[in-house]
Amino acid sequence: MKNAVLGVQMLFVAFGALVLVPLLTGLDPNVALFGAGIGTLLFQLTTRRSVPIFLASSFAFIAPIMYGVQTWGIPATMGGLMVAGLVYVILGGFIRIKGAGFIHKLLPPVVIGPIIMVIGLGLAPVAVNMALGKSGDGSLQLVDGDIAIWIALASLLTTVLISVFAKGMLKLLPVFGGIVVGYVLSLFCGIVSFDAIHNADWFAVPNFTAPEFNINAILFMLPVAIAPAVEHVGDILSISNVTGKNYLKKPGLHRTIAGDGIATMAAAMVGAPPNTTYSEVTGAVMLTKAFNPVIMTWAAIAAIVLAWMGKLGAALQTIPLPVMGGIMILLFGSIAAVGLNTLIKNQVDLHKSRNLIIVGVTLVFGIGGMAFGIGEFSLQGISLCGIVAITLNLILPKDIGDSQIVDKAQMED
Numbered sequence: 001m002k003n004a005v006l007g008v009q010m011l012f013v014a015f016g017a018l019v020l021v022p023l024l025t026g027l028d029p030n031v032a033l034f035g036a037g038i039g040t041l042l043f044q045l046t047t048r049r050s051v052p053i054f055l056a057s058s059f060a061f062i063a064p065i066m067y068g069v070q071t072w073g074i075p076a077t078m079g080g081l082m083v084a085g086l087v088y089v090i091l092g093g094f095i096r097i098k099g100a101g102f103i104h105k106l107l108p109p110v111v112i113g114p115i116i117m118v119i120g121l122g123l124a125p126v127a128v129n130m131a132l133g134k135s136g137d138g139s140l141q142l143v144d145g146d147i148a149i150w151i152a153l154a155s156l157l158t159t160v161l162i163s164v165f166a167k168g169m170l171k172l173l174p175v176f177g178g179i180v181v182g183y184v185l186s187l188f189c190g191i192v193s194f195d196a197i198h199n200a201d202w203f204a205v206p207n208f209t210a211p212e213f214n215i216n217a218i219l220f221m222l223p224v225a226i227a228p229a230v231e232h233v234g235d236i237l238s239i240s241n242v243t244g245k246n247y248l249k250k251p252g253l254h255r256t257i258a259g260d261g262i263a264t265m266a267a268a269m270v271g272a273p274p275n276t277t278y279s280e281v282t283g284a285v286m287l288t289k290a291f292n293p294v295i296m297t298w299a300a301i302a303a304i305v306l307a308w309m310g311k312l313g314a315a316l317q318t319i320p321l322p323v324m325g326g327i328m329i330l331l332f333g334s335i336a337a338v339g340l341n342t343l344i345k346n347q348v349d350l351h352k353s354r355n356l357i358i359v360g361v362t363l364v365f366g367i368g369g370m371a372f373g374i375g376e377f378s379l380q381g382i383s384l385c386g387i388v389a390i391t392l393n394l395i396l397p398k399d400i401g402d403s404q405i406v407d408k409a410q411m412e413d
Contacts, residue, residue, distance in 0.1 A: 007298025016176030035272025039263030088261025116339030118366030130325030155182030155326030182323030204310030209271030223386025
């Protein structure tokens with residue numbers, strides 16, 4: 001019974017971030033809960049239930065899913081995400097055969113950094129439009145702009161304050177806190193409609209969506225899988241440090257990353273966002289010393305049960321646009337900052353022409369909307385900049401383009 005209670009607590013820690021992704025991308029939050037629960041159970045099966053970690057909606061895929069849903073629809077986007085999950089499984093096979101070193105050779109920080117930055121900044125205008133009460137493309141004013149901006153700022157400020165100043169378990173709930181404050185303020189402003197809740201059944205089958213396979217959607221999603229795959233290694237190192245066990249060796253990185261991929265494929269099969277290991281839950285494990293993986297089994301079961309509560313999904317969908325916009329400003333900015341930190345932490349020298357070319361071209365291609373296409377086939381956005389970054393890193397010679405920095409003493413001579 002104790003493990004079940006702790007499991008529900010872990011789900012509560014992950015809940016805000018888990019449902020935020022489907023709410024931002026137009027997917028069903030109940031399906032996301034179901035996908036997270038099933039994904040976590042499959043991860044545990046793959047890793048022999050040895051890692052106390054919970055898998056749920058990945059933030060790295062928010063911008064790509066939003067673009068994919070608008071361009072090809074939900075089924076084709078899910079097909080692309082399924083193939084992205086398959087990439088993880090294949091990657092796990094390579095790691096088992098060759099070790100993890102080849103990841104760093106193929107995807108060094110100079111490649112990963114700008115790709116993550118593009119993921120964060122690619123849809124920055126969407127976040128601003130939603131904060132101003134407009135539709136994502138800015139064409140429709142859905143909420144009065146003067147009201148919307150104050151609600152968005154309240155959500156943003158609350159999320160920031162909790163992240164910076166909160167202690168203990170509360171510090172793990174910045175997104176949840178931002179949504180609550182923004183929602184309460186929205187109620188006072190009279191912009192929340194409860195019609196969806198009244199019309200929903202207490203118990204209902206989640207709005208599952210079967211995937212379709214579109215080559216453009218698949219090629220668009222493949223490079224997006226790069227950043228979360230690298231992030232996965234960091235998450236496994238983090239939970240290893242918390243528990244004092246080396247999960248990179250047992251069950252092995254090849255098993256954990258394959259488990260992540262299988263979880264993502266399973267989620268996409270039913271119309272849920274891709275799954276990733278949750279650092280919020282790792283933080284909760286550290287605080288509570290709840291190292292037993294069975295606790296995450298209960299968290300997964302709780303997520304699956306909640307997925308069938310129609311009223312819950314309807315209530316989540318009443319969260320107003322500006323609330324989401326305010327949180328997205330911080331969210332997308334934070335993702336971009338992670339990319340920037342990747343370059344700084346690994347001391348990528350941008351005085352070197354080679355590095356400057358890779359980072360500069362990748363950023364402009366990704367953020368600027370560069371596109372190459374033949375007929376119905378098209379490469380653009382994150383998919384294009386991912387391929388460009390990897391290609392430039394492989395073809396540019398390693399030892400050319402070092403800038404010659406003349407120090408002050410030489411100039412004076």
